[in-house]
Amino acid sequence: MRAMILREQGGELELAEVPRPEPDPGEVRLRVRACGICRTDLHVLDGDGDLTDPNLPLIMGHQIVGVVDAFGDEETAESSELSEGDLVGVPWLGSTCGECRFCRMGQENLCDCAEFTGYDRDGGFAEYCTADASFCFPIPHGYPDRQAAPLLCAGLIGYRSFRKIDERAERIGLYGFGSAAHILCQVLVERGKDIYAFTRPGDTSAQAFAEDLGATWAGHSEERPPEELDAAIIFAPVGPLVPESLKSVRKGGEVVCAGIHMSEIPSFSYDILWGERSVESVANLSREDGDFLQIAPDVPVETEVTTFGLEEANDALEALRHGDFNGSGVLLID
Ligand SMILES: [Zn+2]
Numbered sequence: 001m002r003a004m005i006l007r008e009q010g011g012e013l014e015l016a017e018v019p020r021p022e023p024d025p026g027e028v029r030l031r032v033r034a035c036g037i038c039r040t041d042l043h044v045l046d047g048d049g050d051l052t053d054p055n056l057p058l059i060m061g062h063q064i065v066g067v068v069d070a071f072g073d074e075e076t077a078e079s080s081e082l083s084e085g086d087l088v089g090v091p092w093l094g095s096t097c098g099e100c101r102f103c104r105m106g107q108e109n110l111c112d113c114a115e116f117t118g119y120d121r122d123g124g125f126a127e128y129c130t131a132d133a134s135f136c137f138p139i140p141h142g143y144p145d146r147q148a149a150p151l152l153c154a155g156l157i158g159y160r161s162f163r164k165i166d167e168r169a170e171r172i173g174l175y176g177f178g179s180a181a182h183i184l185c186q187v188l189v190e191r192g193k194d195i196y197a198f199t200r201p202g203d204t205s206a207q208a209f210a211e212d213l214g215a216t217w218a219g220h221s222e223e224r225p226p227e228e229l230d231a232a233i234i235f236a237p238v239g240p241l242v243p244e245s246l247k248s249v250r251k252g253g254e255v256v257c258a259g260i261h262m263s264e265i266p267s268f269s270y271d272i273l274w275g276e277r278s279v280e281s282v283a284n285l286s287r288e289d290g291d292f293l294q295i296a297p298d299v300p301v302e303t304e305v306t307t308f309g310l311e312e313a314n315d316a317l318e319a320l321r322h323g324d325f326n327g328s329g330v331l332l333i334d
């Protein structure tokens with residue numbers, strides 16, 4: 001099969017012909033139809049933050065939409081809710097141990113021995129991949145592949161971040177208006193929330209895009225919004241946004257950091273945290289967050305997608321890095 005391979009961090013992906021993977025017991029094999037690209041893929045490519053130990057050579061990609069093509073063993077075929085021909089999604093959380101204290105407490109997103117798709121195990125920048133059958137989500141009927149792919153990380157992480165904040169929050173700031181924010185914005189506008197979208201300075205295209213999706217206000221990240229925010233979610237991997245956003249949230253307000261990596265947070269004076277403001281992070285996802293796949297078509301979430309071919313994965317990642325498109329980037333694999 002054709003696959004884009006990461007041989008060394010800090011380089012580029014290389015198109016290669018590799019053996020089609022065989023599923024182990026407990027796994028399925030998928031014929032990949034689409035795979036979203038994510039900022040985390042850039043961190044894996046570059047070796048940023050804690051993401052310095054990928055299972056090289058690696059096939060990245062953790063927002064996979066594919067068709068079940070084979071089962072690893074009879075038992076999985078019989079016990080799994082999946083059948084051959086089903087369209088399923090595979091997220092970043094590839095497997096967990098089920099035994100550590102986090103798994104036992106229902107916090108599998110924090111599992112000590114978790115394996116991540118497109119990092120510890122091969123992902124979806126390829127014609128085929130394998131996945132743990134119990135970590136595949138059904139894709140709602142009729143939802144297009146290319147629109148579904150970004151839901152699997154951008155959508156799920158955005159929704160998990162929203163669930164961290166007080167449900168009474170009305171005015172919600174979204175810092176970094178890319179794939180995750182443009183999906184979450186649609187959900188929150190439908191729920192009657194006021195969205196304040198913050199972009200890179202000068203990114204008037206993303207600001208106009210946010211307003212088109214129903215944001216109450218859009219501006220750049222160093223601006224103060226016209227009203228105090230009840231909460232803010234930071235999707236951009238930019239540490240200085242933590243004190244910036246704290247200055248814009250009211251007493252008791254919350255700042256949620258949704259990225260897997262962030263540049264260093266500058267020191268700040270206690271008065272912007274005082275008043276029971278809080279800062280927390282969101283790590284990974286749990287299978288419960290997969291509920292979002294069923295919620296999205298009801299909104300309905302319409303992901304804005306720029307598509308690339310498999311062999312264009314490097315161009316797609318550079319376009320993401322430079323903010324060359326609004327919404328989400330997806331590799332279509334035929
Ligand atoms: Zn991701």
Ligand SMILES: [Zn+2]
Pocket residue numbers: 096097098099100101102103108110111112113114
């Ligand atoms: Zn565990």
